């Protein structure tokens with residue numbers, strides 16, 4: 001019997017006010033021909049040595065049992081179904097109506113009723129396929145208030161964007177494996193695409209002259225390196241390589257395609273250059289204060305100089321001096337970075 005919390009209250013077991021313990025007890029019950037193990041929560045009265053549960057606890061314990069059963073059967077749990085619905089920012093009744101189910105179906109699935117395999121498959125598809133949700137939503141457009149339709153539509157769009165970035169993350173991980181990039185090459189940090197995206201947007205939100213991919217790459221490197229110098233960890237988990245045109249992140253071609261980044265292609269001479277622009281109403285959510293400080297310091301120092309000048313400054317960095325063409329630029333040289 002594990003005590004989860006205690007509360008001073010009126011106890012219905014002994015009919016007195018005292019400190020009541022809430023305890024967690026492992027239960028084994030048979031449900032639909034299967035044995036299920038789950039943790040139930042009860043009130044415990046030390047006076048009478050009795051366990052009890054009120055209506056709310058009864059419901060929660062029942063859901064805990066059914067969630068344990070669902071897990072055993074590989075079905076989505078009530079929590080997962082709730083989370084799925086939250087992603088689309090939709091009510092229980094409205095989601096049920098989009099799926100052509102009875103109005104209370106989702107409400108029941110989020111509590112006491114275990115969904116059958118067919119409904120479970122539909123919910124799982126919804127979890128992975130926001131485009132399919134959009135198709136279903138479009139069929140209900142005529143009978144739905146426009147404001148609500150747009151709310152769900154936008155939520156689905158946001159899910160699509162996130163999926164696109166997860167895909168990019170996978171591609172970059174594959175690239176790192178191919179190029180045998182180890183964790184130290186990436187500044188002792190796992191690649192974090194959300195942070196990469198945020199750092200790109202954060203830098204783009206500053207007044208940086210001609211923020212093309214080449215210059216952006218150098219600023220990323222400086223900020224990652226500076227943070228490594230101070231904390232033995234890079235910000236983004238990006239690994240950098242020495243190119244003809246200077247230091248570039250490995251997989252730099254993916255940076256311009258991230259869903260939340262505002263990057264436009266511009267014809268420059270014979271080729272195309274990628275220009276980073278600021279994103280409206282951008283607020284950083286993933287970057288820590290220390291990380292922001294590093295980026296600010298780098299941007300302040302280099303924002304008004306050209307890529308050419310920045311390249312020249314970089315050639316004086318020992319990391320650049322000690323790295324051959326096509327080699328990975330090691331974070332080991334961060335200690336001697338020209339920014340303190």
Ligand SMILES: [Zn+2]
Nearest residue numbers: 011014045047
């Ligand atoms: Zn009592």
